[in-house]
């Protein structure tokens with residue numbers, strides 16, 4: 001445990017990265033928190049940033065990586081998906097019962113799979129990218145979107161949320177994934193999936209989410225296709 005804090009605190013680098021799905025969830029939950037900015041991340045640098053190295057040196061990061069989430073009583077969580085689940089569970093955004101929580105887990109893990117594939121594109125050189133893009137954009141992405149469309153369609157005809165009768169971490173996760181696609185000029189791909197398209201708009205209009213989307217403190221979107 002670390003010292004007591006006036007507000008919960010999220011620590012991460014100066015980027016959306018692995019923390020953005022947590023920020024979206026915190027926004028929907030209306031949680032007030034402090035953001036500790038650890039500077040610009042360079043994956044290849046030996047010393048990531050002085051701010052990161054300083055936190056790491058305290059031993060507070062169980063696995064020497066961020067994001068780190070600290071509750072006001074000093075309880076610490078690392079591993080972005082554990083942070084997500086902890087926040088969702090403790091702020092009533094993890095479904096109404098165990099089965100809904102499991103459905104949320106299914107969505108969390110699927111969004112992670114798509115995101116890992118998409119983020120993998122950022123480390124490709126231009127030749128590799130032009131080889132991979134037709135496969136990703138022409139086959140893999142439409143296939144994933146078709147399955148997300150099918151998933152939401154099974155819950156009240158796709159007119160509400162991904163899981164159950166109220167908003168959950170499943171919704172903020174899918175919204176974050178769709179937003180990443182839209183930010184990279186791929187709105188056209190989403191247009192083919194009417195329920196996902198409508199879900200995206202509904203989420204954009206939720207007051208707490210809308211406030212976060214317009215917040216000048218937000219970092220710029222990740223550029224997937226610049227390789």
Ligand SMILES: N[C@@H](CCC(=O)N[C@@H](CS)C(=O)NCC(=O)O)C(=O)O
Pocket residue numbers: 017018041048064065066067078079080081
């Ligand atoms: N599985 C972890 C991965 C965390 C991770 O790789 N964090 C990177 C920043 S995106 C980090 O802290 N890197 C510091 C280092 O490698 O020294 C999670 O989801 O939180």
